């Protein structure tokens with residue numbers, strides 16, 4: 779078995795949504811840093827209870843030379859925090875961003891965004 783064998787993507791989605799959605803926001807106005815935002819359940823909220831929740835999200839950046847950087851990880855408190863997180867970084871260093879999310883019932887989910 780390879781690690782990739784346990785990753786699920788949009789092809790595995792049912793009525794509950796687990797695939798992390800990645801959006802980028804260039805710095806503007808008084809903002810000094812670009813943002814990469816990761817949301818799970820952007821259009822259809824995922825359950826957020828102790829019994830069934832998104833426990834964490836992790837973001838990776840793929841640099842223009844192909845090197846992969848782990849940009850960070852956010853853990854969530856079920857019923858208290860929504861599975862949404864923003865990372866401050868410089869968009870021009872990267873050619874893609876990839877995110878993982880973990881549901882305590884349905885496993886590890888992936889998505890990537892080329893920029």
Ligand SMILES: [Fe+2]
Nearest residue numbers: 794881883884
């Ligand atoms: Fe789930």
